[in-house]
Amino acid sequence: MSHEVPLPPDLYGRGRDDRFLRFLDAVTRFYLPISTRSDRYGRRVFPPEPGPLRLVVTDREAAAEDVVALRLAAPDGGPLPPWQPGAHLDLDLPSGRRRQYSLCGDPADRSGYRIAVRRLPDGGGGSVEVHDALHPGARLTVSRPRNAFPFAGDRSVLLIAGGIGITPILPMAREAAARGLDWRLVHAGRSRASMPFADELARLGADRVELLADDEHGTPDGADLLGRAAPGAAVYVCGPAPMLDAVRTAFDASGATALHFERFAAAPVTDGRPFTLRLRRSGTELPVPADRTALDVLREYDPATPYSCRQGFCGVCRRQVRSGTVEHRDRKLTDQERAAGQMLVCVSRAPEGECLELDG
Numbered sequence: 001m002s003h004e005v006p007l008p009p010d011l012y013g014r015g016r017d018d019r020f021l022r023f024l025d026a027v028t029r030f031y032l033p034i035s036t037r038s039d040r041y042g043r044r045v046f047p048p049e050p051g052p053l054r055l056v057v058t059d060r061e062a063a064a065e066d067v068v069a070l071r072l073a074a075p076d077g078g079p080l081p082p083w084q085p086g087a088h089l090d091l092d093l094p095s096g097r098r099r100q101y102s103l104c105g106d107p108a109d110r111s112g113y114r115i116a117v118r119r120l121p122d123g124g125g126g127s128v129e130v131h132d133a134l135h136p137g138a139r140l141t142v143s144r145p146r147n148a149f150p151f152a153g154d155r156s157v158l159l160i161a162g163g164i165g166i167t168p169i170l171p172m173a174r175e176a177a178a179r180g181l182d183w184r185l186v187h188a189g190r191s192r193a194s195m196p197f198a199d200e201l202a203r204l205g206a207d208r209v210e211l212l213a214d215d216e217h218g219t220p221d222g223a224d225l226l227g228r229a230a231p232g233a234a235v236y237v238c239g240p241a242p243m244l245d246a247v248r249t250a251f252d253a254s255g256a257t258a259l260h261f262e263r264f265a266a267a268p269v270t271d272g273r274p275f276t277l278r279l280r281r282s283g284t285e286l287p288v289p290a291d292r293t294a295l296d297v298l299r300e301y302d303p304a305t306p307y308s309c310r311q312g313f314c315g316v317c318r319r320q321v322r323s324g325t326v327e328h329r330d331r332k333l334t335d336q337e338r339a340a341g342q343m344l345v346c347v348s349r350a351p352e353g354e355c356l357e358l359d360g
């Protein structure tokens with residue numbers, strides 16, 4: 001059956017045969033019914049979200065002291081979903097832990113994703129598991145790329161990375177170089193041996209990249225780092241909390257105009273008040289001090305307590321609250337989820353003296 005209908009007349013009332021309008025007409029007729037599909041009750045039906053990916057580790061190499069770089073690909077070698085600089089993946093590790101790692105390869109290479117992970121023996125166990133368990137041939141479930149740290153491609157850019165924080169920053173440098181932007185990059189770390197991707201960075205622009213090893217130069221402060229920003233530049237930072245705090249504190253006095261940052265560790269608790277968690281099944285009461293998170297306290301009680309980002313955006317630490325008033329501090333839950341008693345325990349708290357009863 002043909003859907004072709006005459007095009008509307010032109011400004012002067014004459015019939016016309018505009019190929020572009022015919023193309024637009026065809027596209028609209030094809031896509032509109034899909035985007036406005038309804039169920040039998042007339043409710044709008046959206047296409048299902050694409051599911052996670054099953055990937056295989058195809059390559060593994062030491063990228064620096066205690067840093068391993070992994071390449072993940074589809075088992076059949078097919079192209080992977082696209083991503084932009086700043087994007088990350090959620091990896092479901094064999095133990096059931098879920099951890100997020102920034103993509104640090106080349107977005108133009110759709111045949112594989114690269115991540116790099118520093119081994120943190122005193123961390124939550126995720127990085128140690130990546131180092132010990134993910135060898136070529138290992139299969140794992142991985143989310144599609146998500147981006148909570150997008151690169152806007154500003155004309156003048158200062159990129160600042162601390163340690164393994166180079167992972168989201170490296171693709172930004174690659175894009176800045178490819179687009180001919182005015183960019184500079186400072187990578188600070190404990191020592192040169194501990195800082196991955198130095199050669200790759202140098203190939204992007206040796207005169208634009210600076211490596212600052214603490215054991216040679218001492219630890220740079222925020223004003224030092226921002227001193228590299230051209231007037232009006234946008235600044236992108238990823239690194240440990242002390243570096244982010246130093247840059248944020250010094251930012252207003254710098255000539256830069258915009259600050260974008262990503263943490264790879266939990267932010268310290270601010271304006272916290274002590275409260276109590278009660279576990280419904282056992283009746284156990286766990287006091288949460290003003291300077292600790294409910295997640296920290298739950299993990300101390302049960303080290304298998306799930307978590308991932310520790311910043312209130314992934315949803316992995318979600319718990320059901322049976323009674324008590326929650327002070328929501330996350331960026332993930334909807335009003336309905338909050339009203340239904342859900343809570344992200346990595347960031348959300350309760351007023352002073354409150355007792356929150358949790359399922360489990």
Ligand code: FES
Nearest residue numbers: 308309310315346
């Ligand atoms: S761990 Fe990600 S939201 Fe709590």
